[in-house]
Structure formats: structure tokens, C-alpha cells
Amino acid sequence: MLIPTDEKELADAISSAKGPLSIRGGNTRGFAADGTPLATTGLSGISLYEPGALTLVAAAGTPIDDIQDALAAEGQRLPFEPIDHRPILNSQGTPTIGGVVAANVSGPRRIQAGACRDSLIGVRFVDGQGTTIKNGGRVMKNVTGYDLVKLMAGSYGTLGVISEVAFKVLPAASSAACVLIEGLTDANAIKAMSRALGSPFDVSGAAHVPVGLDGTPVTMIRLEGFEKSVRYRANELKNILDEFGDINIELDPANVAKGWAWVRDATPFVGTNGDIWRVSVKPSDAPDLVAKIAPKSHLYDWGGGLIWVEVASGTDVRAAMRNIQGHATRIRGDGHAPKFHPEAPLLAKINRELRQKFDPRGILNPSLMG
């Protein structure tokens, strides 16, 4: 295993590589391809954090917990609520901030605060030839040149190995509440979440759990902010959602946090044995698609725009997606179908040519993304 301790060693490791490299951070998300393992865990540490400017810069191998602890000490947080994949994948190791970026890992707050890529404002990376490249910077508004920052987020190590990342961060909310509706069908739950998300009340999470802890369906809508404001908005939401069913408001911070961590990490699938897919669609398309897939179990996040499904091993859920805009990624399992959604021919060509430009030898997580 190659574990460079600075950017130069990383560049040397890549330029002198004779064959495929399996790029990973803490390797907790199950995406590293076959090859000689190359981990970024040796590049670690927060190099700059200015709470008054809402910006943080860290080496790619910095443990995500270190980042979140440093932010929490100043009452701030990463806006996009990254998922911990370890429970559902039963993986070991320490998730890194570089891995979060490489996989563009975004949790429930994605619908309000954007994805990981939306908070990312700068990267340094080493391409497949061993060349070190910088893009973006440490300021949150920057349109100088092409935005390779976005291109690197979610490229799973296939364009280059990320060595440093810079983020726009946000104040952490001092208070949160969860509006809970029990007993909704999937279709009604999507309608209720759409109404909440289409309200002025700044919803920061909208999930539907078809089989809740007590066996009945529960729809969860989160509000965050200052306490008085959160209470006010929770009551307003209760009023506009009244027709959907019995509504309770959870105000205990520990319970709210626990509930959303449970959704974020797709906890219903921990310890199950089917394949897990993550499907991104227009929310109103979601219930019919789920009916077609007929999964063993499922969970809606992002107001219905994100569906987690568990299906029998080897099932290709994309077969149910004909005529539906969106994409599906296999998170757990090894079926015949590719992990990533196949692209339309012209887009596949652009993806392939971009990878050839940044990694002409095809050694960085080869074949992972097509």
C-alpha cells in the first residue's frame, strides 16, 4: 500500500506507478477499484480555518471527525451533512474529507444547503501523469477560469488524486425540530413533503420511512435555526399539512439529531443482505418507480428525490427506469450491472475523453466509472 505523506510523495507515487492504482481515502465507502492501493491518509491536517470568513482548508486525508470537531468548537458545520457508509457496508477504517469529496457524499440537508460539490470552493490534486494542479481557492465567490472544483467532486479518483480541499462552511443551527406525520402512503408522503418544501419555512430535511420503528410509516420534516423561529415554523407547517393526517412535533434536540442520523446513514439497511441502490429522480416520479422496482425495503430522502432501495442480490434496478429521468448507483453488492449509471452515448464519450486527458495511462481507479 502506498501512503504518501506529502503532495510531492503523492506526485512521485503516481508518476512512477507501473500499473493500475486503487485510489482511496479511508476506504470506507467501497469505491476503490482493483490495483495497487494508494491511500491519502498520510496527508492530514487542517491548514486554515477562519470562522469569521466561513472557510476551512484541509489536507485530503484528514479524518472527517477532525473537521467536524474543529467546526463544532466554533459553532459551525459542513452544510451538506456527509453520510457515514460504514454501518451499511460493514466497512472498517476512518472516513476522510478527501473521500467525501471524491464521492460527492451528501446527506439529508442536500435539498436546502446543496451537495458536497456546492460547498467545495477549492481543490489541489495530482493527475494521472503526476502533475499537481490547483483550482478554485479559499474564497466562496470565484468564477476565475473553468470550475474544475466541481469536476473533481464526484469523480471518484478517476481524474486525479485529491490532495487538498477548501470549503465554505455554515453556522450550525442552535435548535432543530422535526414535524412528524404518521401513516401516509408513499404517494401522499411525497405530496406532503413537496408542500413543506414549497413553503416559505426553510425546510432542511424531508424524508419518508415506509416502515418506521413501530412498523407504521412516518414522514419526517426538519426545521433548523434559532429556537423561537424553529417553534414558529414547526407550528406553521403543522397548519399547512393538517389535512394529511395526525401531526406531532419533536423538539428534543437529541431525538431530532438521532432521527436524522438514522435517515442519513440509511440505517434500515444495516445488517440486511440484499443489494443497496441509491436512485435520484424527480420526487413526483418516485412512488411509481418504487412500485415498479418492488424492493425488499426502501427509504425516501430529499423530499422523495432520493430513494434508497434494497433489492435481491444481482437485481438491476435500472430496468425499471426506462422513460424516467434520473440515475441509479449501486452502493452495496456485486451484480452484473455497472455500479454507475451508464451515460447517453455522447456524454459517455465526453466523460471518457476527459478521463483520457487527465489520466492518459488509465491508471487511476480504472474502469470504475466506465
Add this chain to the structure above:
Amino acid sequence: MEMPIPNADILAKKSRLVERLLQVLPNEAVIHSENETKVYECDGLTAYRCPPLCAVLPACTEEVAAVLKICHEMNVPVVPRGSGTSLAGGALPTADSVILGVARMSEVLETDYENRFVRVQTGRTNLSVTGAVEEDGFFYAPDPSSQLACAIAGNIAMNSGGAHCLKYGVTTNNLMGVRMVMMDGSVVDIGGAHLDASGLDLLGIICGSEGQLGVVTEATLRILHKPEGARPVLMGFDSNEVAGACVSDIIKAGVLPVAIEFMDRPVIEATEAFAGAGYPDCEALLIVEVEGSDQEIDDQLDLICSIAERHNPVELRQSKSADESARIWLGRKSAFGAMGQINDYMCLDGTIPVSELPHVLRRIGELSDQYGLKVGNVFHAGDGNMHPLILFDANKEGDLELCEAMGADILRLCVEVGGCLTGEHGVGVEKRDLMFDQFTATDLEAQMVVKDVFDPNWLLNPAKVFPLSASEERMAS
């Protein structure tokens, strides 16, 4: 500023080109007489002008594709144009190029409140996107100050921001999908009403690529429900440093205002003379706006005022009504016009780390003395996006060049303290030759290979973004 020498071969085949364009477009959509092409000789950066070979105004994606296919076959450069409001020369033609304007493509194609998006043709203006949904309580968040005139096409090309992006983000954070015509005439759909890309984030690289990767003809945009209300507080301070420290303290206190606007003494004085908004006589002024219900707004403004009190403000004026809000915003909204009354001005757009604000303002003051040109500063303080306005006299020999040199020094200063050349206007031709101050040759090469993939012959929007010395080899081949 240098532009590439027009290609004589292309100039020579103008009549053949026009003939072919007229085969795929109606007569009125092909503009080729010399007195008419003059309309397209510049954009919002009026210091530089050059009429194009001809201009075309297609009405749909298919017509855009037909035009690009012809230009591709004849090896003619194409300059895409939204409404032509770029302050960076992003739509400046070359004499051997075809201007492709999307102004006739302004339809709303789909409105979906349940899934919270609109799909529009990209010639639609920014404000009229909101206009299409506001009766139902929704809005499109990015709000560049040219929003009455600027087109979504240009917003996507430049990744435009606005005053409210501290909370809502810039164009790239609100763009969900595009239909784009490639230079060879092929059409691609990227993203859509669902979230996040499959495969590489091509949407992310297209947004902000200044029309150099393809012509975006349709866009799927995120819309949000309007907040219940919004009100600002105005605060005056007796130094830029104190105002800067106050911004930092507000952010650290956990409040996220939708806007924090900063004006310094020259701008305050100019706007008072021009608009009479009743601003205090002080060195620095902040306008901080928050959103929510009346009670939520009061609570947030109370908190913000208590933070400001610690910095001994010379004035603290909390808006209690729509009228008072309008009065507070009046001066800020007329700032550019007010400066324009005094003289010609050049508007810069560098971003700096917020912590460097006092230092940078001091250095700008020193540069102003050194060059003998007055500067006013008005900008989005929450995100460090500065807009120094350098006053000069366009009729005075050498003044423009002096102003350009001073502007370049200010932008180099932004980069030196950890910031960048442009926060929301784009590079265009204006900052093209400063790119080496921010990037190494390797950094720029990594951007240029992306263009190689999308536009191998480098025909789209020539002579923008990259220094001519860096791109000339590719342009020549």
C-alpha cells in the same frame, strides 16, 4: 488590449457563409450588413469594440444546431451572446466571428411547483424567470444587479452571483440541468429535474465556462418559495476596519443574513449627492438584510444590532416597514449610477478572504493616491466579493490605460492576499491576461484540456478566459 488578427480566409468567405446561414434561418434572423452588425460590436464593457462578421438570432435549439454545424464545417469562430450585459467583455466579437444571440429564445417551457423547478429557454432574462413564478409565491434566487436585462444564458456562462448569494448560492448552485448544442451541432442533455449528476459533473464545468464549451439553449432552474418577508438594518462606522470586524462577528454569532452590503466614504458621499437616501456621514456603512416572519426578522435584527453596538456604530437604523427598507436600499441600489454621474468608471470584481478586508481597503487607498485616480468601494461583504469603482475620464488621453493599470494592480492584490481575479463577472477579455497571476501554466493547461474535449478546434468564444500566449498554439491549429 490585444485581440487575435482576423483570419483573412474567413473574412473572404463571408458571402458564402451568409448564404448558407440563410438556408437554415429566416432572413430577419441573419444580420450581415455593416451598419447592422455594429449593434453587436460590444457588450457591457464598452471600452472595447469590434463588429462581428455577422450575427444570427436563432429561435430554437434546432436552429442553433444548424448554425453551429455550418460554422463548424466552415471553421468559423462563434461568439455566443445572451443579452450582452457582460462587464468583462465575455461577448466581445472578433472581426472573423459569428455572434450567436439567444435573445429570441425566451419561452418558459415547463413550470413544476411540486418538484420546484422551471425549464426555460436561455434567452429569457433573469428577472422574468422570477416573473413567471412569483404570482404563485416562488422566485429564482441568483440576482445579479443587471437582472432586469441579463439573460439566463449569460448567467450560466459566467456563473453569475448577486447580492443574496450568501444564503442562496450563485448560478451553479441553482442550475439543475441544461440542453446544450456542441460546436459540431450535436445536442446533449445534462442533468434535469433530479438532483446531482450521474458520471462526471459536466454541469459543474459548463456553468462558468464563458460560452466556450457549447451553447446552452435550455436550462432547468431550481425555484424556491419566497420568504414571508425581509428587512434590513443600516449601520454606520467610523472606520473600514471596524465595519469589517462587525461583519466577521455577525457571521461568527451564527446568523446567516441573506445580504451584507458594504459601502465606503466615497460611495456614501456620491450616493447621498445623487439619491439623498439620508445615509449618515461616516467612513463605512453596512446594510444587513434578514428574512422570515415579522417576529423572526425582529429577533434576528435585534441580535445583529446587539453585535453592532459593541463596535460603537455612529448610526444604527433598523427598518420597521417596507418604506424604511426601501429607503435603506435606495442609496445602495443607486451606487453605480451615482458614481457614473461623477465620471466614467471601471468596475472591478475581485474576491478576497473577509479577514483581509481592512488591509485591502487600505492598500486600494494607497494605489488611488499613487495613480491619482479616485476609487469608491461598494461590495458584498459577507462573501468578500469586492467591487472597487475606479473613476477616470474616457475623453482624457491616457486615462483609460492608467485606470486599466491600476485595476490590474488591485486584482493582483486580491490574488496576493489569497483571493481571486473575479467573483461573479467572469474573466472575459478583461482579465484574460492576468490569469498567470492566479494560475500556473499547469493549472491553466488543466482547464484548457477541458476545452479540447468539448471544442477541439477552439472555435467557441475565441480570445476569452485564457491569455492569448497560452491559447495561441491551439487557436492556430
